[in-house]
Amino acid sequence: MNVESCELGWYRPVSDLQILAAVERAQRHGDRVFDYQVGEHLGLEHTSANTRRLRPQLEALRDADGSLASERWHRREIWTITRRGRGRIAAARHRGVLEALPESPQ
Numbered sequence: 001m002n003v004e005s006c007e008l009g010w011y012r013p014v015s016d017l018q019i020l021a022a023v024e025r026a027q028r029h030g031d032r033v034f035d036y037q038v039g040e041h042l043g044l045e046h047t048s049a050n051t052r053r054l055r056p057q058l059e060a061l062r063d064a065d066g067s068l069a070s071e072r073w074h075r076r077e078i079w080t081i082t083r084r085g086r087g088r089i090a091a092a093r094h095r096g097v098l099e100a101l102p103e104s105p106q
Helices: 016-029 035-041 048-065 083-095
Strands: 068-073 076-081
Touching: 016 035, 016 048, 016 068, 016 076, 016 083, 035 048, 035 076, 048 068, 048 076, 076 083
Parallel strands: none
Antiparallel strands: 068 076
16 A cells, blocks of 8 residues: 555654664665655655754764664765664564554555
């Protein structure tokens, strides 16, 4: 089932674990994961405002935590989950504390 833009919403605070799970799922759907795609996997509409609000949390998971990595591609940031990030998700799943993501965008 396609997720229509009307089903996607505005930015709302999400946990670091949800962001990691969204990056992980987005990576399964394609090679390059842009910040707006992470937002779509979190149920956020693709808008510049949503992306601006999400980006600091992505950067913190890269810079302070090391759960995400990024590289520049055509002047845009591409996000990947690291081994540390996968370990955090696996531990959260094992403990049963990983919140479910919304339906995957198609």
